[in-house]
Amino acid sequence: MPSVMNPHPDLAVIGAGPAGLAAAISAKEAGIAIVVVLERAERPGGILQQCIHTGFGLQYFGEDLTGPEYSSRFVEKARDLGIELVQDTSVLELAPQRRLVAAGKQGLSIINPLAVVLAMGCRERTRAWASIPGSRPTGVFTAGTAQRLINVEGYLPGRRAVILGSGDIGMIMARRLVLEGCRVEAVVEVLPYPSGSPRNEAQCLRDFGIPLLLEHTAIEIHGRDRVEAVTIAQVNGERRPVPGTEQRLECDTLLLSVGLVPETELAYMAGVKLDYTTGGPLVDDRMETSLPGVFACGNVVHVHDLVDYVTLAGVAAGSAAAFYVQNGGEAPRGDSIPIEAGRNIRYVVPQAVRGGQDVTLYLRVAEPEEDVELRLGPGLARQRYKSVRPSEMLRVELPAQSLQSVNGRLTVSCEKRRKSSA
């Protein structure tokens, strides 16, 4: 019998992927009585359900797990703790006073939790974003859609594929297609370096002899009813196709792995302030958004490489939400210190710190560089790296006491290390 949802839970978490589950568990363990997790899919686990490959949990558990294995540890824990998992339920609306409208098997529900954690994850960029000329034949899929088709629904998207974009999902799907007997002509990447991890480049492309064409892009899709071929070309320094370098690759499928964007419809509707570089909400070191009592964690804030860090973010958001509920919604927040992205830093999360507790900063560089030093200042922390790349998120830990001396703003930058004269 579909249950009626408690209209006044202490905490409502939107999304039962790794971020939401971690937040819910963390809040329950901090003593919050009624924690509800709303999930639009039939089962919890989020995107991990279709990620049948390994690479999950190496940091968090010290084990190399598949997506379903990683996810089930948290689902089991959530159930053991008495967290209410409401599946097949989509949140349609979030209003500023945290009023939620949700639709599911139980019909339409309106709930008013004391706090909310946003954990809706992210979406893939589509062909429309990539603006690839051509008609609209069948056979053009985002890599994640192809992943769901193959790993959950049991369909092959096609038999002979070209993959645009060397993001992790694109490379993982290259291997997956080959293991299902398909041919992958090439992975085509517009940048001069792969956008996914070196591990995937080795295990998915090199191991299977799949060509990686850097500084190339797709300029036309051929075929009317079904994809017949894709024309690719080399690009110059401004990412414009170089005339005369066109190559026609015969295929029946084009997979797009051209970036992920936080799912922020609900946040936007509620008036949560967004960061237009990450695409997600602005958060402080409590993972609280600009709306009091509304927290956010995981890919909805910024796209992660490792689920282990998503879990850590969820734990932090859940604790902060619990503190908020237990303290009757806190007093107006004091001034928080904004963090600025300096030289060669694309973004840093959180975008502001309130102080009073240890903080972990997560950031990405804008361009790959060798022999650098991350500087957080003025005068707070320095970290050396032999090499940094945009596809690898970096972390800087800041103990609480180091922030006491700061007033004004903080800047994090990536500087070249000066060679010592010898």
Added chain:
Amino acid sequence: MPSREVLCLDCPLACHMEVSISEEGTILECLGARCKRGLPYARQEIKSPKRVLTVTLLTKGSRATLLPVRSDRPVPKEILLDAAVLLARLCVSPPIQAGQVLLADLMGTGANVIATDDLPEDRDLNP
């Protein structure tokens, strides 16, 4: 003394290691690993590169079309495609628990193919 670059794939950090190998094929020096797993990884990679295989199996008698599975330990890289073809012919039925062995000793490697998710019996969903 020949040296070789080995990318450690044990974890996503993917340390670039430089490995010096003796004439007999033993490792003399391994630089660049950020943890102690690098050296055993390098040894294995030079001797016989191995990878974990992850695929899906067809099901029968379940609402779920597929069951995700894995090899419970890495297997020689060269057999991955043949193993995938072999597993594509298998069909499994519920009830199955995550971790359950579905095929023991895959192609003589000693690795078992195990479920990575449950495949429960379908219950009557209409109350």
